[in-house]
Amino acid sequence: MTPAIRDRLREATEVLKRAGVDTPTLDAELLLAHALGVARSWLLAHPEQHLTPEQEAAFRALLARRTAREPLAYITGQRAFYDIQLEVTPAVLTPRPETEELVERALTWLRERPRAVVVDVGTGSGAIALTVARHASQSRVYAIDISPQALDVARRNARRLGLTARVAFLLGDLLAPLPEPVDIILANLPYIPEGVRTDLMPEVAAFEPPEALFSGERGLDHIARLLAQAPAFLRPGGRILLEMGCDQADEVLALARQSFPRADRRVIQDLTGRDRFLAIALP
Numbered sequence: 001m002t003p004a005i006r007d008r009l010r011e012a013t014e015v016l017k018r019a020g021v022d023t024p025t026l027d028a029e030l031l032l033a034h035a036l037g038v039a040r041s042w043l044l045a046h047p048e049q050h051l052t053p054e055q056e057a058a059f060r061a062l063l064a065r066r067t068a069r070e071p072l073a074y075i076t077g078q079r080a081f082y083d084i085q086l087e088v089t090p091a092v093l094t095p096r097p098e099t100e101e102l103v104e105r106a107l108t109w110l111r112e113r114p115r116a117v118v119v120d121v122g123t124g125s126g127a128i129a130l131t132v133a134r135h136a137s138q139s140r141v142y143a144i145d146i147s148p149q150a151l152d153v154a155r156r157n158a159r160r161l162g163l164t165a166r167v168a169f170l171l172g173d174l175l176a177p178l179p180e181p182v183d184i185i186l187a188n189l190p191y192i193p194e195g196v197r198t199d200l201m202p203e204v205a206a207f208e209p210p211e212a213l214f215s216g217e218r219g220l221d222h223i224a225r226l227l228a229q230a231p232a233f234l235r236p237g238g239r240i241l242l243e244m245g246c247d248q249a250d251e252v253l254a255l256a257r258q259s260f261p262r263a264d265r266r267v268i269q270d271l272t273g274r275d276r277f278l279a280i281a282l283p
């Protein structure tokens with residue numbers, strides 16, 4: 001007989017722990033919930049239930065992928081971000097919690113400017129563009145990516161969330177495809193230095209798209225080019241809010257000074273206290 005849910009979860013947690021997964025209990029629960037097509041809360045409420053042989057086989061297959069360190073979000077095909085559920089595939093970065101903070105800051109600014117025009121550069125799954133469009137409900141949003149496959153994922157997410165009328169998806173390099181200046185530029189672009197590839201967790205190094213991660217020798221190529229382009233695309237009184245690596249503050253501030261010598265420029269920490277965002281405010 002197949003084991004009860006409680007015992008199967010305990011065993012799977014051990015397997016994942018040995019494989020180096022950093023949240024083994026949660027991952028085991030989410031994978032089993034996915035295999036059974038139920039909510040995680042259902043599993044926790046039915047610990048005595050036994051799996052059918054088919055369910056056991058499905059769970060075993062998912063567990064093998066996670067043991068090989070494939071990101072959970074690619075296995076389940078989805079990721080929670082802010083207050084939405086996003087489809088994710090290996091064509092896009094799995095959205096990170098820090099990026100929710102960028103969205104929160106953008107929404108605070110947009111509350112005073114409800115009809116603003118927004119751009120999300122390097123949109124990936126559409127995480128930033130779609131949460132902003134959903135909450136700043138009178139804004140118009142452009143979402144740009146250089147990867148057609150990523151834009152396909154973002155478009156599907158927009159359709160599912162009923163946001164296609166307010167978000168325009170543009171294929172191209174940084175701000176180049178933008179048809180008009182905007183009020184706020186948001187971006188979580190690649191910012192990892194090429195040289196640290198081998199230090200990354202297997203989930204990132206072996207599975208996430210390299211074009212979403214790396215940005216030249218110092219990790220600054222994309223941010224430097226974006227900041228050089230940005231003055232031509234920003235309306236008076238506009239804002240820029242960028243995510244960056246926690247050890248890049250000095251260099252990013254220096255780049256910002258070159259492009260925006262008269263603007264207010266500051267580095268903002270994330271909830272863990274690390275330097276994480278560059279904010280520029282035009283006069």
Ligand SMILES: C[S@@+](CC[C@H](N)C(=O)[O-])C[C@H]1O[C@@H](n2cnc3c(N)ncnc32)[C@H](O)[C@@H]1O
Pocket residue numbers: 092093094095096099121122123124125126127128144145146147150172173174187188189190191211212213222
């Ligand atoms: C770090 S991921 C961020 C994805 C998403 N914004 C998020 O926060 O989850 C960076 C994204 O930038 C895109 N990208 C890389 N180079 C680009 C470029 N030159 N122009 C536009 N997008 C680019 C990648 O395809 C990837 O989707």
